[in-house]
């Protein structure tokens with residue numbers, strides 16, 4: 001019996017849709033692909049930010065961009081100049097709409113909404129059999145982008161938990177030319193916590209309270225700190241909440257359950273919980289775009305799909321040491337980030353955080369860090385975990 005598709009993509013979130021969009025760019029050379037997504041509709045559920053220029057994937061669709069960012073640590077303010085690679089903000093609804101429009105124009109690509117995969121796919125008679133809430137589908141290749149199904153399946157050095165509201169004020173409160181990457185105004189010795197403010201006009205901004213901690217925090221855990229941050233940012237003036245979002249990102253995955261490891265070269269796992277996030281930042285959007293472009297090229301050329309590329313050894317060790325230092329010394333977190341952005345040049349830090357570092361950038365980042373806690377980590381053996 002012929003397969004229903006050449007490729008089944010489980011999960012139509014950032015990774016699944018990015019891959020579908022890349023396959024769509026090959027027009028009639030794309031493979032017959034079905035994306036299986038459990039949602040019935042797409043909403044603006046997250047806001048993606050990344051540094052880049054006009055050639056960076058999805059930069060042309062960005063809803064706002066900033067050429068200047070700020071880091072605030074007590075009395076100290078560090079300006080981060082990113083005019084050459086502005087910090088772009090892309091609403092997920094903009095991304096979802098763009099990909100859906102593209103899919104509708106290519107008969108080889110389709111998405112099934114309301115199609116939750118309900119059991120683990122089985123390989124039988126040369127095909128993958130995938131049971132969904134709408135019935136069974138078969139294909140030669142599966143790309144599984146589902147997040148881990150339970151918290152025991154995934155462990156990380158640190159968790160980035162954040163909760164934010166987009167607020168609208170009557171009076172001008174914000175400077176839309178400068179976003180605040182980190183404001184450590186309310187230091188907490190137990191965890192690293194900061195406010196992240198993305199102003200899109202003088203009266204509208206997404207304000208998030210973020211923590212980096214060993215444990216995972218819920219939106220409810222972050223609510224009080226978020227409301228305090230908003231009150232401070234709007235100077236006590238009245239405001240209306242127009243959108244909210246919550247996120248929990250692994251920083252430095254240390255363990256993945258059996259369901260998140262590849263079963264066969266024709267079945268790969270991908271996405272945030274399969275290691276797409278940059279350990280030291282949790283950022284995954286542009287790393288997913290790189291993976292999607294490479295994976296689509298491989299599939300169109302008749303090859304097997306490609307998993308997320310592992311970070312170079314040196315980069316992954318730098319990230320791991322940095323995360324271990326943060327985890328073991330949370331009260332030093334604000335100073336570590338302040339040193340990073342004030343002692344190294346903005347463009348060097350941005351290249352480092354965007355996976356585009358030159359050797360001289362690595363050297364500048366290492367020089368910016370305090371020696372003692374890093375040497376201690378280096379000789380603790382934990383860096384190599």
Ligand SMILES: Cc1cc2nc3c(=O)[nH]c(=O)nc-3n(C[C@H](O)[C@H](O)[C@H](O)COP(=O)(O)OP(=O)(O)OC[C@H]3O[C@@H](n4cnc5c(N)ncnc54)[C@H](O)[C@@H]3O)c2cc1C
Nearest residue numbers: 011013014015038046048049116117247271272283284285
């Ligand atoms: C609020 C938020 C803000 C973020 N901001 C940034 C940022 O600024 N910059 C950045 O680089 N990264 C950011 N990230 C991190 C990362 O880019 C996103 O999490 C990204 O969406 C990860 O893509 P993904 O495809 O792995 O997961 P998702 O986008 O979550 O996609 C997984 C998909 O699988 C579907 N699914 C799950 N189970 C099933 C099933 N059984 N059957 C069928 N479908 C299923 C889900 O419905 C979902 O659509 C953010 C994350 C969040 C949550």
